[in-house]
Amino acid sequence: MSATHRTAAPPEPHTQVGAPILRITALRKSYGTHAVLKGIDLDVARGEVVAIIGKSGSGKSTLLRCINGLEVFQEGSLIVDGRHLLRDNPKAMRELRQGVGMIFQSFNLFPHLTVGQNVMLAPQLVKKRARQQNAERARALLARVGLAEKFDAMPDKLSGGQQQRVAIARALAMDPAIMLCDEITSALDPELVGEVLRVVESLADEGMTLLMVTHEMSFARKVADRVIFMHQGLVHEMGPPETIFGAPRTPELRQFLGLMEGSAA
């Protein structure tokens, strides 16, 4: 009963122009005997913004981390932009990762590099981008996230919100086809959340495919094309934000949303 809404997806989407950029089929993952993901099916269309919500331990972060191979899954298949995820093939893995950007809860900037170097490192090493071009691109991206003047600053001199925006610029520098956001505002002081979410929103507006695990319900409601509620390792309920937030069908989702409102009050 948990996967009935799969029928709501458009028929044969991958044959259309808007073929799914991400297709997850029957994905299962467990740590030892503990099953974390119990069979996930999910298609994401190019340009779509998908918000994943759910309690901690529901498997939402794990699902996100499976998409770029940070977590190993035991069963199922995962195709990103036409590429199968092959965990045992480092070369294929790197090819895939070039198309998948990720932003982390704890920023994970490289502490020994300046802001500019953080952004330029991967394009230089992986894409062999020319120095001049790389620097120009980095400056443009930092300007885009509102941090043009921080090019030569060290990460530890920045606020959390600024660090996270640098992390976004760093991920964008690889020209990803899809961007994964793993609770990217959870480690931030409340007054810094807005500046990060504004950048993410601008990405969505520009047509970037976004998959974000988030606790910011109002943001999900505003930006997402589709919201996924995960519960106990499964996609429990899925639909447009108005439906998910306005007319939740399952008691679990209702309870979850109630919990969220309760804690926010």
Add this chain to the structure above:
Amino acid sequence: MQFDFWSILVQWPLLLRGAAWTIGLTATATLLGAGLAVAGAWARTQGPRPLGWLVGAYVEVIRNTPFIVQLFFIFFGLPQLGIRLSPGIAAVTAMTINLGAYAAEILRAGIEATPRGQIEAAESLALSRAQIFLHVVLPPALKTVWPAFVSQIVIVMLGSAVCGQISTEELSYATNLIQSRNFRAFEAYIVGTLGYLSLAILLRHLLNWAGPRFLFGR
């Protein structure tokens, strides 16, 4: 009792030459030993298992035997296998192997302290394992362990005094040579010891200054 330091100091060209040898030995062993340490630390943290064990055994053997025995083994023992090294080369070899083991262990601790998220961020940016090690893991690890690394280099420099025993012409050898000529042993060793003390202080300052400037930035 009367001291006569003058008869030691007039031998300054000998002392200078000895100090130059000590500096040269230390500099060479530091460069080679650092390379060995990076390779060893890589093998122990990310290399193939058997290689990691091998490096582990090397580290333990070196750390649990005296430097002088390592030196004698190389200089007196190896010729039996047809490996005949000059005193200078034997000294550099022993110092390199010694420093390499200690520094590999120091660096390993630094590498293991790298936050998991740093590596995941690099992985998600499609960097290869080698690129992650060289560009993301190694520089901050070096920065963390630099003080311990500097101390170890100073220890190896001071330990190199033993190399005079296989007639490597470094500072302690020069000191010994002077005292054997004028029989002013105590004064000679005072001067030689002060020479080492100055070298140790200079070396420490130099490395503390150079590390942040050239190796890991700021």
Add this chain to the structure above:
Amino acid sequence: MVEFTLWDILRNLLLAARWTLVLSLVAFVGGSVVGLGLLVLRLTGRYGADRLVAAYVQLFQGTPLLMQLFLLYFGLALAGLNTSAWIAAAVALTLYASAYLTEIWRGCVAAIPRGQWEASASLALSFGQQFRYVILPQARRIAIAPTVGFLVQVVKATALASVIGFVELTKAGGLIANVSYEPLLTYGCVALLYFAICFPISQVARLLERTQR
């Protein structure tokens, strides 16, 4: 020419290794006593004692042990004392160990929060009482692992006594290598014996460090 079997070599080395152990023990125990005295002197900080002790530590950690040995060997003779290699080595290694131990222990004492001193002082304990009943028991716990680890360094340091002619493991190795014409085997055995002494101590130190965390 006398033929040396592996057993001959090992047996003679084992006999000499006893002196390595004795010298290590003397230096370690002597170094502990002197080191503890220096630590107390440094903590009370009277008459610039702390700076003097710091200089003492600097001197021993900033110069080669080999030179310290030579200095003592010739210095004691110059002072008119009838020295043997054994006395010179024991004194030099004791001083050397005391410098390192006092520095290790100073770090352990410094790791105890200031509040402990202040709390015990506010309870009207004298300095000696503060140290003896409040600081020392806490510092001792964190000091054990690095102190045991330093014992390895002492054992290895005793090898340098061979240079001034004291016949311990390394010196014996040199003598045997010369007469047996088996330097590779001999020095291999010497290294093995040092390893057999030091490795277990290293492991104990590592274990202590781990259980402490």
